[in-house]
Amino acid sequence: GNSVTQMEGPVTLSEEAFLTINCTYTATGYPSLFWYVQYPGEGLQLLLKATKADDKGSNKGFEATYRKETTSFHLEKGSVQVSDSAVYFCALSASTGFQKLVFGTGTRLLVSP
Amino acid sequence: GAGVSQTPSNKVTEKGKYVELRCDPISGHTALYWYRQSLGQGPEFLIYFQGTGAADDSGLPNDRFFAVRPEGSVSTLKIQRTERGDSAVYLCASSLLAVVDPRLNTEAFFGQGTRLTVV
Numbered sequence: 001g002n003s004v005t006q007m008e009g010p011v012t013l014s015e016e017a018f019l020t021i022n023c024t025y026t027a028t029g030y031p032s033l034f035w036y037v038q039y040p041g042e043g044l045q046l047l048l049k050a051t052k053a054d055d056k057g058s059n060k061g062f063e064a065t066y067r068k069e070t071t072s073f074h075l076e077k078g079s080v081q082v083s084d085s086a087v088y089f090c091a092l093s094a095s096t097g098f099q100k101l102v103f104g105t106g107t108r109l110l111v112s113p
Numbered sequence: 114g115a116g117v118s119q120t121p122s123n124k125v126t127e128k129g130k131y132v133e134l135r136c137d138p139i140s141g142h143t144a145l146y147w148y149r150q151s152l153g154q155g156p157e158f159l160i161y162f163q164g165t166g167a168a169d170d171s172g173l174p175n176d177r178f179f180a181v182r183p184e185g186s187v188s189t190l191k192i193q194r195t196e197r198g199d200s201a202v203y204l205c206a207s208s209l210l211a212v213v214d215p216r217l218n219t220e221a222f223f224g225q226g227t228r229l230t231v232v
Contacts, residue, residue, distance in 0.1 A: 103155030
């Protein structure tokens with residue numbers, strides 16, 4: 001079946017450090033890929049997405065590129081801020097249209113000043 | 114409303130009791146989803162509605178779980194004979210699925226969830 005594997009956390013960084021959170025997936029066909037973020041006390045929010053191979057999703061300084069050859073969708077940010085501290089979830093949707101999402105287990109990011 | 118609203122935000126119930134969890138989706142969103150998030154895990158799909166009908170209920174764990182959306186807007190997730198293993202955060206999400214023009218489709222917007230604790 002479809003599945004998502006992402007690196008375990010917590011990831012602890014100092015402000016302005018470079019961030020990578022790894023995500024790989026297993027799916028039949030051509031899924032859409034997503035990163036969701038959950039800030040403390042808030043609901044899940046879509047951070048970025050990519051719907052086909054080689055697409056790059058970007059938002060708020062975060063980027064992820066859909067790599068079909070390596071079945072990966074790693075999240076990167078060049079310079080993290082304390083306000084980026086949150087739990088990040090990689091997810092896929094194998095269906096077009098409706099959002100039946102398969103999530104990874106989440107990676108907690110802690111950024112210190 | 115401005116976002117997906119879930120009530121109650123917290124629910125503590127005794128083992129064996131019946132509970133109902135409510136979800137108010139974003140106005141105009143045709144699709145509604147329920148997910149369950151256990152501690153330390155990512156959300157797991159339970160059921161999806163398009164309009165009033167359950168289009169995919171493959172994630173419901175057993176027949177103690179049931180969900181309805183009678184008027185195509187508000188949905189209720191119902192759990193009978195609760196067990197301690199049902200303790201989790203139950204998330205609701207909604208999205209627009211435009212049958213005529215798929216370019217209008219939106220991503221899923223999530224509520225803040227209902228934390229269910231079965232004691």
